[in-house]
Amino acid sequence: MPQSIPSSSLAPVAVIGLGKIGLPLAVQYALHGRQVIGCDINPRVIESVKAGISHVQGEPELSQKLAEVVASGHLDATCSTSEAVKQAGVVVVIVPVVVNEDHEVDFSSIDAATVAIGNGLRPGTLVIYETTLPVGTTAGRFAHILSQQSGYQAGQDFQLAYSPERVSSGCIFRDLRIYPKVVGGIDEQSTAAVKAFYRSVLDDSTEILVMDSADDAELVKLIETTYRDVNIALANEYARFADARGLNINAAIVAANTQPYSHIHTPGVGVGGHCIPVYPYFLLAGAADLPSNAAFPQLTLPRLARRINDSMAEYAVQRIENELGSLAGRSILILGVAYRGNIQEVAFTSAQLLQSALVAHGAEVYVDDPLFSAEELHAQGYAHILIPEDENKVCAIILQAAHQEYTTLASELAHGRFAHCQVILDGRNALPREAIEALGRRYIAIGDGQPGTTERLRREYEITSPLTS
Structure with a gap:
């Protein structure tokens, strides 16, 4: 039977997924003195990282910092996730979860990574998911896969937690410094372990927000991204109204936002990216499991916002x-x-x-x-x-x-x-x-107002209004 990992606070860290977020995270941990093993299924990514060369472009500081931690021996890379997990005390998973053409959640990549993690898992390991997920995925789906593959029980033999990435491409290291880190475990021991880990690899000034559970932490990321999608949809609806009335919505939004409770976003030709147009469907996936009655609304507003923004x-x-x-x-x-x-x-x-x-x-x-x-x-x-x-x-x-x-x-x-x-x-x-x-x-x-619309509406009003003198 595999031996338990040492309980040292400086146990090695395996980062699963070396993409545009995973690679900066691996570098962040290495810069804070941790021994890091980066894992990815792409051999070219592994070769690049081992050479100290970043395959992720447009991320300030990354190339220099990657070269630094590779040269110091704090960061290595491998395609063998199971072998890396066997050496690690902490496993951080940042493998993509996407939606298909029917807006259904596709877990295939992260499920495969979770199976590989389970095959290398040892007692005492802390496994953290940072990928944005539908509520209940960490404590349900992934706990089951990890336990099934390893033969160990989540919360008893190993710790399991969730902490959503909250960073944006082009400013990841800045965001890691200034945004509070949200964490939640499947039990008290897992929550304490995940809090201690991030305290050791983030700046002292970075706040750590401890949620009651992994489910709560998953919800945080979904509502903050869905809020932006719904807000943009509202701004787009305002813009189309302004166009119909011959008004300037951007000037109106600037004025409205001088009131401290108004935070209207900017309208535009659509919403793109890995997050905002995708994660509302993760929220909807969680709602699909709830009873369809008045006590459990089916999140009508996020669904409508998606349609508005895509239109x-x-x-x-x-x-x-x-x-x-x-x-x-x-x-x-x-x-x-x-x-x-x-x-x-x-x-x-x-x-x-x-x-x-x-x-x-x-x-x-x-x-x-x-x-x-x-x-x-x-x-x-x-x-x-x-x-x-x-x-x-x-x-x-x-x-x-x-x-x-x-x-x-x-x-x-x-x-x-x-x-x-x-x-x-x-x-x-x-x-x-x-x-x-x-x-x-x-x-x-x-939202800049269609030409002639104001005059047209004025003429129509004068013709149809019963108050016209």
Whole structure:
């Protein structure tokens, strides 16, 4: 029978999954003196990490810090998760969980990782999941798999806890310093162990918030991300109302948010990323297990918010069509396929929804993104990559991702680029309206008020109102 791990507070740490979050976490732990073994199923990732070279781009400090901890011998990497777990006292799991085309949760990758962890698990080990999960997954699904594979009982032979990652690409080390760390175990011993671990690998100033259970900790991440999705959907509804009334929603939101209880987000052409458009479905998955009655509502608002935010691409296309007439056979350019500006990530990007909506309206869609090669764009399903020879075909441009490179668009228009472009739809409120309009181009944004709408409504009111004198 395998021996128990030593109870030392400096027991080795196995980090399972060396992606855009897992690799910085492994480095964070190593910088705080822990011996870390990073695990990943991709041999190229392992080779890169062992050489001290980061395969994750766009993360400040990561390349330098990775090279430092590899050189010091504090971080190694392997494809053998089970063997790494045998050597570890703490196991941190950050393997992706996604949704399929039907918005059903796909556990396949993290289930496989959990099986591998169970095969190497020893008594006394602390296993922590950081991947965002439906409520009840850690204490239910994963506790069962780990116990089944190892022969040990969760909460008796090994500790099991959940602590959601709360960081964003491009600022992970900063977020680890400033955001409170939420933790919760399946029992009191697991909770005490997970709190002690994070206290040892985070800055002294970082607050640790202890929840009553792993389920509670799972809920924290789901409600904070779903809140943002619902808030953005509300902002988008406000924007469409403002357009119909000929009003400026962004000015109204700025004014409304001067009241301390108002925190309205920014409307736009859609919501992308690994988190916001995905995790509401994790919350809905948990609700599906509840009885369908008044005491257990089925989370109608998050479900509706998803539909609203995904519909903004079609709405944006309709705004352009209102300006140009039929888009059949006309060339439209999408600037930026990344899910947000200055990030080389495309998870659930609104660019895909925009392309589908434009194609449905008969348009020929071109895309441009300086963060991706033409080959990468083709692989993502974009047929027409913008080249200089095609610029004069473009009759409308949609700014989808506010990359720094696009801030000069007005200047480029002034110097003759896109000579036949009539409409610029600023999907992220990032371009200079006055400079674009000064060039004789029509600038529109989500919620900026459709031209002529106010006067039309005034005329209709005068005709139909019984109070008209």
